[in-house]
Amino acid sequence: MKIEHVTKIIDQQPIIEDVNFSLSRGEIVGLIGRNGSGKTTLFRTIAGHYLLDDGEISIEDQRIDLHPQFKEEIFYIDEKENFLNAYSLRKINQLYRQAYPRFDQDLYLETMQLHGLPLNHSYRRMSKGMQGLYKMILAIASNATFLLLDEPFDGLDVIVRKKVVGLLLENLGESQRTALIASHNLNELETIIDRALLIKGKTIEADYRLESLRENARKIQLVFRSKQVPPLIKQHAKLVQRQGRVLVALFEHYDQELAEAIRRLDPLLCEELPLTLEDLFEANLSRETLMKG
Incomplete structure (x- = not known):
């Protein structure tokens, strides 16, 4: 995926401006920045929830605004506009099977059973930790190539957080899929990411490869x-x-x-x-x- 010169203006104010970076298959990349730096706006723009004001987003050299079928390659749940609250886990499962043609139903059911999540559960009645775990199950089962995960560890206790991280690492390791993770839990993030993108001043100011950083x-x-x-x-x-x-x-x-x-x-x-x-x-x-x- 390539993000080239991407700008998003809201209420006549640029929220992100001239953002450039690329994501390769098989990477886990952290997106770090202060509150209000534009992380969520960037995610919404990549996922197509916002229209671009400038720039291009492409997958396999195809612009996703001109080839909407590529949106099936992107998984993102917008926490502010979280429609999951209205449904049972069974209904959410049906919706995501329709949205993602390669949805792995066997993996979904197996992982749900492993973590004791009945399909008849209402999403909104689950604890925040169980909601976080469930969203990671959805992300993994979607088989989307690019997972945009916005604060996936927020509010999770130690045990659930380890389950969430374990799910991510276990299922991305051999699948050549990519995760872009925005998180304030930098200690947790550091243990799993290959790169860190620093967002500051409405744009990506630095792109650190952690292995190289540790060496130099x-x-x-x-x-x-x-x-x-x-x-x-x-x-x-x-x-x-x-x-x-x-x-x-x-x-x-x-x-x-x-x-x-x-x-x-x-x-x-x-x-x-x-x-x-x-x-x-x-x-x-x-x-x-x-x-x-």
Whole structure:
């Protein structure tokens, strides 16, 4: 799937603007950004709930607005306009079998039985955790190539969350299907994604491949004699945390040459810390920057 120069305007205000990225088969990709950054609008636009104001969305080089049959390749449940509340699980099953021609009914029934979900249950009477689990069952059974999952771990207890993650990993691993997941649960997200797309300023600002990031990036805690941040650090790092003279900074491209240059600054402390997806979020989306002070 290719997202090219996609813009969506609502009430004469651009919500997402000039968004560009691609999704390959077999990937699990995280979409991270602050509240109101446009994640849900992007999902709704990809799924066809909103018309494009500019740009193109294509699957196999075919624009989905011109070839609507490709919408069968996209699974998305809009939480705000969640029509599932009106139906039993049996009726929802019938609707999704009609919507997705490759719907795997055997997998659906087997997984429902495994997790103790009777078909005569009313969706709206289920706990939030069971609703989350059920939506993941629907997503997997749909056999859609691209799963757009908006906060799939929100409000789930530890046991249900593990079931949801297990379902996703077990069924996507060998099927060459792709999941794009928006979540504020960065600790959970980090354990399952291959890439992280950072949405900021109405667009995708960065596309991180986590394997490459772990190889090349470092989180360093530094203390200098002066409260002034050396120009070298401002040039090469993003701030994760600052307290007095203590800096915790993210260096996305850290090599031996940079390490030697930092050593020549003679810091009182230079200590490497474990790097997490949460650090990436804070370094890119915190309002504070190293240019202060």
